[in-house]
Amino acid sequence: MSDSTEAKLRAMEARLQALEDQVAIYQLMTSYGPSVDSLNEDLTASLWTEDGVYDPGGTPFKGTAGLVSLVRGKVHNDYVKKGSAHLTSFPHVKVDGDTAVATCYSQLFIHQEGEHWRAERTSSNRWELVRTPQGWKIKLRTNRLLTGSEEAKALLKKGFPPKK
Amino acid sequence: MSDSTEAKLRAMEARLQALEDQVAIYQLMTSYGPSVDSLNEDLTASLWTEDGVYDPGGTPFKGTAGLVSLVRGKVHNDYVKKGSAHLTSFPHVKVDGDTAVATCYSQLFIHQEGEHWRAERTSSNRWELVRTPQGWKIKLRTNRLLTGSEEAKALLKKGFPPKK
Amino acid sequence: MSDSTEAKLRAMEARLQALEDQVAIYQLMTSYGPSVDSLNEDLTASLWTEDGVYDPGGTPFKGTAGLVSLVRGKVHNDYVKKGSAHLTSFPHVKVDGDTAVATCYSQLFIHQEGEHWRAERTSSNRWELVRTPQGWKIKLRTNRLLTGSEEAKALLKKGFPPKK
Numbered sequence: 001m002s003d004s005t006e007a008k009l010r011a012m013e014a015r016l017q018a019l020e021d022q023v024a025i026y027q028l029m030t031s032y033g034p035s036v037d038s039l040n041e042d043l044t045a046s047l048w049t050e051d052g053v054y055d056p057g058g059t060p061f062k063g064t065a066g067l068v069s070l071v072r073g074k075v076h077n078d079y080v081k082k083g084s085a086h087l088t089s090f091p092h093v094k095v096d097g098d099t100a101v102a103t104c105y106s107q108l109f110i111h112q113e114g115e116h117w118r119a120e121r122t123s124s125n126r127w128e129l130v131r132t133p134q135g136w137k138i139k140l141r142t143n144r145l146l147t148g149s150e151e152a153k154a155l156l157k158k159g160f161p162p163k164k
Numbered sequence: 165m166s167d168s169t170e171a172k173l174r175a176m177e178a179r180l181q182a183l184e185d186q187v188a189i190y191q192l193m194t195s196y197g198p199s200v201d202s203l204n205e206d207l208t209a210s211l212w213t214e215d216g217v218y219d220p221g222g223t224p225f226k227g228t229a230g231l232v233s234l235v236r237g238k239v240h241n242d243y244v245k246k247g248s249a250h251l252t253s254f255p256h257v258k259v260d261g262d263t264a265v266a267t268c269y270s271q272l273f274i275h276q277e278g279e280h281w282r283a284e285r286t287s288s289n290r291w292e293l294v295r296t297p298q299g300w301k302i303k304l305r306t307n308r309l310l311t312g313s314e315e316a317k318a319l320l321k322k323g324f325p326p327k328k
Numbered sequence: 329m330s331d332s333t334e335a336k337l338r339a340m341e342a343r344l345q346a347l348e349d350q351v352a353i354y355q356l357m358t359s360y361g362p363s364v365d366s367l368n369e370d371l372t373a374s375l376w377t378e379d380g381v382y383d384p385g386g387t388p389f390k391g392t393a394g395l396v397s398l399v400r401g402k403v404h405n406d407y408v409k410k411g412s413a414h415l416t417s418f419p420h421v422k423v424d425g426d427t428a429v430a431t432c433y434s435q436l437f438i439h440q441e442g443e444h445w446r447a448e449r450t451s452s453n454r455w456e457l458v459r460t461p462q463g464w465k466i467k468l469r470t471n472r473l474l475t476g477s478e479e480a481k482a483l484l485k486k487g488f489p490p491k492k
Contacts (some may be wrong), residue, residue: 008337009172015344016179023186023353030256034267034320037288037310043324083311085269085286090254090418092358103362104412107437107445109271110287111311117271117286120390122413122437124365146365147411147439156368160359173336180343187350192334194420198431198484201452201474207488247475249433249450254418273450275475281435281450 023131024136029102032087041071048138049130055121058145083111088125092159100136102127103159106143122146124155129151175311188300189293195251204267207237213294213301220287220307247275254293256323264300266291267323270307286310286321334368349423352464353457357430361414377458377465384451384471411439419455423476428464431487432456434471450474452483 028047035043045067046053054070061070071075071130091104108121123143130139144152192211199207209231212218218225218234225234234240255268272285285292294303308316356375363371373395376382380468381400382389389398398404419432436449451471458467 005169005333005337009169009176012176012337012340012344016176016183016346018374019178019183019347019351023183026254027263027480028252029357030268031324033253033352034256034323035271036289038317038321040321042326054188080317081312083309083313083316085271085284085288087253087269087311089361089415090358092355092362095318097490101330101472104358105399105415107413109283109310111286111309114283117283117310119445120443122439124413145411145439146413146437147412148409152411153366153408156362157368159362160368160371162370169333173333173340174339180340183347186341188346190399190418191420194418194432195488197417197433197488198452202481202485202487206490220395245476247450247473247477249435249452249474251417251433273447273474275450276474279448281445281447281474282437283447302334 010131018095021024021094021100021131021136025093025095025100025102026091027128028129028136028138029088029104033088036071036076036086037080037084039071039077039080041068044068048141049132052138053140054138057135057139057145063150079110082118085109085117091125091127094159098131099139100129100131101159102129105146124152126155126159173208173295182259185295185300186257189257189259189264189266190255191327192293192300192302193252193255193268193291197252198315199250200235201244202238202251202258203241203244208232208235211302212305213296213303217304218302219304221309243272243274247281249273255289258323263303264293264295265323266293268318269310285294288316289304290319290323348455348460349428349464350421353423353430354419355422356457356464356466357416357432357455359420361416364404364414365397365408366413367399367405367408369396372396372399375466376469377460377467378467380466381468382466383468385473407436407438411445413437413445416453419453422473422487425461427467428457428459430470433474452480454482455488482489 005019087107089105091102093102104125106125107119110120118123126142128140131142146152201241209228234317251271253269255266257266268289270287270289271283273281274284293302310316366371373392416434418432421430431452434451434453435447438443438448440446454470456468474480
């Protein structure tokens with residue numbers, strides 16, 4: 001193989017890898033809702049690193065044991081019994097080598113009497129992700145309810161630092 | 165072309181194809197809502213194979229004639245007259261050769277008096293897709309209302325079989 | 329490099345570029361919500377070309393000054409104070425050389441008393457995009473409220489012209 005062919009192939013492979021990272025992160029993020037709404041605690045926990053943190057406000061859920069406890073908890077099971085959809089909006093994802101940040105919204109819709117569903121939560125989201133030998137995982141996911149608080153707005157703003 | 169160049173190109177082409185499949189399926193899935201909300205029955209029907217099935221609970225819509233009847237039906241036209249948005253959530257998509265499975269949520273928002281929109285339906289979704297000479301098509305789409313039923317949860321769980 | 333290798337590389341590069349365009353447009357579109365919900369007027373304005381237009385019904389917002397005035401306006405700031413989420417649905421995106429069209433839905437959820445969020449707006453969307461030296465930008469974004477109007481349906485239909 002000539003040097004120029006080799007160089008071209010390497011450049012294209014880097015571009016392919018960047019696209020694959022983007023899609024792999026999409027796949028990770030779209031697994032969360034189905035995992036918690038079907039009480040698939042193994043799947044939920046597997047989305048985070050072993051020491052990963054989910055901080056939706058209040059006491060954070062830490063590590064595999066913490067995430068399993070979220071899925072097994074009474075609050076969550078009451079939602080699922082009523083009928084729940086944990087929606088993750090189409091995210092903005094910036095990959096930087098072996099880490100990435102996703103900025104998006106999450107909503108929790110719960111089935112109501114009279115056959116409709118209501119957004120009981122609507123939050124700003126920041127997902128800090130890492131590449132691991134087992135693929136992309138969540139290191140820290142932070143949500144804040146969009147009630148007008150500065151904290152919720154700051155999460156959205158942080159995902160888009162000013163360009164130098 | 166040397167053997168090693170040829171092999172590298174083939175490997176990269178397979179990775180490109182996988183990404184193109186992912187995006188083609190995204191394009192298919194994001195066509196559904198606009199097709200039914202604009203009463204574009206030809207577009208709706210074209211998203212399925214000729215013998216494809218849409219099973220949203222109740223009697224399934226079968227094949228091109230069935231899908232056209234859905235778009236032309238009174239129930240659907242009443243929604244569209246009031247003002248409807250058939251939303252498909254950002255999906256998890258697993259491609260396996262010439263078939264694929266997408267797992268996601270769908271919601272039907274209807275315009276209400278007092279200028280707001282309400283989720284009249286929120287469902288778990290499983291889309292079974294096939295590659296055809298005319299591109300990716302839906303072979304079977306199944307939705308179940310998220311009312312706490314086991315069936316609705318099972319659709320979400322089925323998309324994520326345990327890793328061996 | 330042999331002619332056949334060169335040709336194969338060129339063909340693959342075009343396919344890579346098409347996928348990169350798709351993802352770049354996804355990144356542009358997922359920046360809008362976070363920009364307005366965090367009052368990041370510089371980011372909002374940067375999503376449009378300098379003479380770009382945002383036409384959500386009523387008087388359109390024109391150019392950088394118009395978009396900044398949208399973010400600074402009283403109507404918008406009242407939403408943000410209450411707690412707002414400007415959601416863009418997963419879009420259908422057709423790229424054609426240096427222009428592209430995205431068809432999707434947008435929703436504005438506002439925090440209500442009694443701790444829930446309500447869709448105060450649900451609109452059909454058409455985003456007309458252009459490739460610039462600074463990346464993909466919005467040239468014209470048009471939204472129409474889904475209240476059953478022909479105009480709102482036409483926006484959705486226009487994104488899917490019949491295949492010849």
